[in-house]
Amino acid sequence: MIHVRLQAEPFDAGAELARLDALGGGGVASFMGIVRGDDGLIELLLEHHAEMTLAMMQALAAEAVERWDLLGVVVLHRHGALHPGEPIVFVATAAMHRGAALDACASLIDRLKTQAPFWKRESFADGRQRWVEPRASDDAAAARWLRGEH
Amino acid sequence: MNILYFAWVRERIGIGHEDIDPPADVRDVRGLIGWLAARSPGHESALQDTSCLRAAIDQKFVDLDASIVDAREVAIFPPVTGG
Numbered sequence: 001m002i003h004v005r006l007q008a009e010p011f012d013a014g015a016e017l018a019r020l021d022a023l024g025g026g027g028v029a030s031f032m033g034i035v036r037g038d039d040g041l042i043e044l045l046l047e048h049h050a051e052m053t054l055a056m057m058q059a060l061a062a063e064a065v066e067r068w069d070l071l072g073v074v075v076l077h078r079h080g081a082l083h084p085g086e087p088i089v090f091v092a093t094a095a096m097h098r099g100a101a102l103d104a105c106a107s108l109i110d111r112l113k114t115q116a117p118f119w120k121r122e123s124f125a126d127g128r129q130r131w132v133e134p135r136a137s138d139d140a141a142a143a144r145w146l147r148g149e150h
Numbered sequence: 151m152n153i154l155y156f157a158w159v160r161e162r163i164g165i166g167h168e169d170i171d172p173p174a175d176v177r178d179v180r181g182l183i184g185w186l187a188a189r190s191p192g193h194e195s196a197l198q199d200t201s202c203l204r205a206a207i208d209q210k211f212v213d214l215d216a217s218i219v220d221a222r223e224v225a226i227f228p229p230v231t232g233g
Contacts, residue, residue, distance in 0.1 A: 033233055046232075047157055049225060052209040077232065089233050109233055117206070117225075118232030119157035131158045134229040 001072035001094075002061050006054045008080040013090050016074045020094035023071040029101035030092035031109045037084030040125040046079040046088070047119045053077075056116045060108060068104040070095050075108060077118070107145040114142040151218070153186065155196070156227035159203070162196035172218070179205045180214040182224060197226070204229055 001023060003016070013032055020028045035044045061075045072094040082088055091108045095101040120132040154167045176185045180200060187197040197203065205212055206225040218224060 047160075049154070049156065049206075049209070052206060052225070055209060113233030114230065115211075116232040117156070117227070117230050119228065120231045121157070131228065132231040134231050138233075 002058070002065060003072070003074045004054065004058045004061050005076050006048065006057065007076070007078060009078075010087065011076045011078070011090060013087065013092075016076065016090060017092055020072045020074060020092055023094045025071040025094040025101070026096045027098040027101040028092060028094045029098070029105040030090065031105055032087050032091075033089040033109070035082050035084050035086050035088055041084060041122050042125050043123040044082045044088070045121040045123070046077075046082060047121070048077075048079045049117045053079075053117045057112070060111050060115065064093065064104045064108050067107075068093070068095060068100040070100065070104055073104070073108070075112070077112070077116070079118070110138070110141040110145060113138045151221060152223045153182075154223060154225040154227075156225065159196045159227055163190070163192045177217060177219065178214070179207070179212060179216050179218060179224065179226075182218050183214070183226060186226075202228055 017030060057075050061073045065073055070093050074092045076090040078088050091105055093101045093104040121129060122132060123129050151170055152167060153170055155163050160166050172182055172185055176182050183197050183200055187194045200214060204227055205214060207216055207221045208223050
């Protein structure tokens with residue numbers, strides 16, 4: 001089961017986990033990213049490429065299913081204007097054993113950050129706006145999965 | 151050829167996409183960026199430092215040295231920051 005969605009609306013993480021729980025595996029792992037309100041942030045705008053972003057999310061999900069022999073995977077990402085406390089991304093994996101579920105989940109979120117075409121613009125209470133720059137630590141996190149260190 | 155801009159590249163240029171017909175001697179993404187930079191002060195501001203730019207041709211990430219011959223869509227953007 002591969003379930004990938006790109007949407008402006010909120011999602012129901014519990015319902016997504018229930019789909020994976022029902023697949024009969026031995027473990028389900030998940031990660032949910034939430035907008036932080038650091039430094040007076042009031043809005044996070046997520047820009048994406050209309051076709052390419054979803055296609056990349058689907059490709060990463062399919063690759064994870066193959067590599068870790070997953071029973072199921074859910075990858076949800078929101079776009080548009082989001083606010084502190086709102087979920088922005090959700091990744092969940094179901095496998096026969098915990099190792100595959102956990103590694104696949106971590107790999108997916110690391111690779112989404114560096115390979116899915118999203119761009120974030122932060123708006124602050126004092127009127128400042130800035131586009132988020134990629135962090136070297138994000139690249140390093142994604143690269144270790146490509147090098148097969150896990 | 152459909153050119154797409156994202157994030158601060160889009161903001162500085164002031165538009166999200168444009169249809170253009172580059173001359174035959176513009177053969178790769180880097181050359182295309184250089185040619186586009188001359189179109190307006192906004193283009194120049196957005197496109198002058200290619201070390202900050204990434205690209206995709208027909209929705210696949212490519213190096214700036216990739217050929218644009220036969221490309222239908224070229225997207226130009228800063229490094230991605232999803233998740």
